[in-house]
Amino acid sequence: MRKPMVWNPLFALAGLGALLIYILACTSFSPDDSKVLYGTVDAKSGLTGVAVYDRKAGTSELLFEPFIQDLGKLGAQGATLRPQWIENGHYFLTTWVAGSDDSDRSLNLAVLPFDRGGPARTFRVPDLGKDASTMFMLWPMPVVGSSVFLNEESNRIIRLDLETGKMYRQTNQTEMVLLPSPNNDRLFYLGGVNDANGPDECGFLNSETFARTPLFQIKEKKVSMWSLALSRDAKRLAYQVEDEHPPVVHLLETGQPARTLSLASLGEDAEVNVRQFSPGSDILYGSFKDSAEGQKCAFGFVEIPLDGSPIRKTTLISDVQGKQKETVEAFQIDVSHDGKTLAVESLWLLTGDEIAEAKDCALFLVDLTDSERKVTKVPIPLPAKN
Numbered sequence: 001m002r003k004p005m006v007w008n009p010l011f012a013l014a015g016l017g018a019l020l021i022y023i024l025a026c027t028s029f030s031p032d033d034s035k036v037l038y039g040t041v042d043a044k045s046g047l048t049g050v051a052v053y054d055r056k057a058g059t060s061e062l063l064f065e066p067f068i069q070d071l072g073k074l075g076a077q078g079a080t081l082r083p084q085w086i087e088n089g090h091y092f093l094t095t096w097v098a099g100s101d102d103s104d105r106s107l108n109l110a111v112l113p114f115d116r117g118g119p120a121r122t123f124r125v126p127d128l129g130k131d132a133s134t135m136f137m138l139w140p141m142p143v144v145g146s147s148v149f150l151n152e153e154s155n156r157i158i159r160l161d162l163e164t165g166k167m168y169r170q171t172n173q174t175e176m177v178l179l180p181s182p183n184n185d186r187l188f189y190l191g192g193v194n195d196a197n198g199p200d201e202c203g204f205l206n207s208e209t210f211a212r213t214p215l216f217q218i219k220e221k222k223v224s225m226w227s228l229a230l231s232r233d234a235k236r237l238a239y240q241v242e243d244e245h246p247p248v249v250h251l252l253e254t255g256q257p258a259r260t261l262s263l264a265s266l267g268e269d270a271e272v273n274v275r276q277f278s279p280g281s282d283i284l285y286g287s288f289k290d291s292a293e294g295q296k297c298a299f300g301f302v303e304i305p306l307d308g309s310p311i312r313k314t315t316l317i318s319d320v321q322g323k324q325k326e327t328v329e330a331f332q333i334d335v336s337h338d339g340k341t342l343a344v345e346s347l348w349l350l351t352g353d354e355i356a357e358a359k360d361c362a363l364f365l366v367d368l369t370d371s372e373r374k375v376t377k378v379p380i381p382l383p384a385k386n
Contacts, residue, residue, distance in 0.1 A: 289328035
């Protein structure tokens with residue numbers, strides 16, 4: 001099993017920077033699970049945008065395209081973006097960066113109304129730093145109420161009010177990475193990330209005072225920031241570490257001794273990135289890449305029961321080849337609030353020099369209640385070839 005990417009204060013952006021040449025593929029379920037936000041391509045302009053899929057109607061609508069000034073330079077590749085629901089699904093937030101120029105360390109945000117009136121608001125936060133301006137590639141932006149929270153260089157945290165534009169900065173003694181909660185009601189942190197060995201603590205962060213309440217102490221070194229999951233009740237933390245044999249998922253549980261979950265049954269050619277727990281915290285979900293076929297590989301998701309039952313593996317895309325083989329980190333799953341549906345999209349697979357099959361460019365919705373894991377595919381227009 002290939003080692004997961006490890007945290008580094010510079011964030012290597014060898015990994016993240018490489019992803020900037022792709023389009024980040026991320027989905028977001030609305031609070032009532034009736035709709036799904038996802039990244040798409042405008043068939044007319046060829047640029048990246050945000051669309052919403054109405055699960056009841058079975059239809060999609062293009063909602064937003066980030067404005068990019070240097071269209072001649074970026075061409076049809078558009079922006080690297082992530083959409084997410086806020087304000088109980090009445091608004092959505094889109095975060096994006098344009099291009100892969102290291103000199104531009106700014107982050108763009110737009111708040112747009114969805115089912116009620118109100119103005120659209122856009123923000124540009126400059127000089128965040130190379131790492132901080134790309135943190136949204138890992139997880140959705142941390143939002144509590146009307147405020148979004150950003151990491152900045154020099155151990156600083158920014159709280160930006162999305163209604164008024166008021167900004168507050170806090171400098172901390174230790175560098176932290178902020179994590180979101182599913183309902184935008186709490187703020188979590190990973191502490192000690194300025195250590196080259198990775199984070200050593202996870203806990204609550206008070207959104208007003210920035211006071212920390214530790215939940216878990218992480219003893220392992222070189223924790224992968226791509227393969228990490230926190231349960232919805234904040235009582236379980238799962239993660240992988242770099243280059244560990246045999247491959248395991250480390251599990252910390254409140255009031256219980258630390259334990260591990262083996263991934264050996266998936267084989268040496270599989271790479272897994274754990275991402276979310278089920279609402280009942282009894283199943284851990286992750287994406288996988290399997291390169292057992294040599295020059296080709298497959299992508300999908302795994303269901304890892306915490307009781308030690310066999311891991312279930314569901315393949316969504318087969319026979320992928322070329323540069324796309326190296327970007328499993330962007331294949332980020334989302335699980336609905338009711339735990340009945342899993343969503344993931346594959347737009348990023350189609351943005352390299354080699355174009356995969358059109359049938360594989362889609363939003364995938366998987367029925368987790370169906371014994372066969374029935375899949376609904378929502379086509380995404382093919383991006384222009386670079």
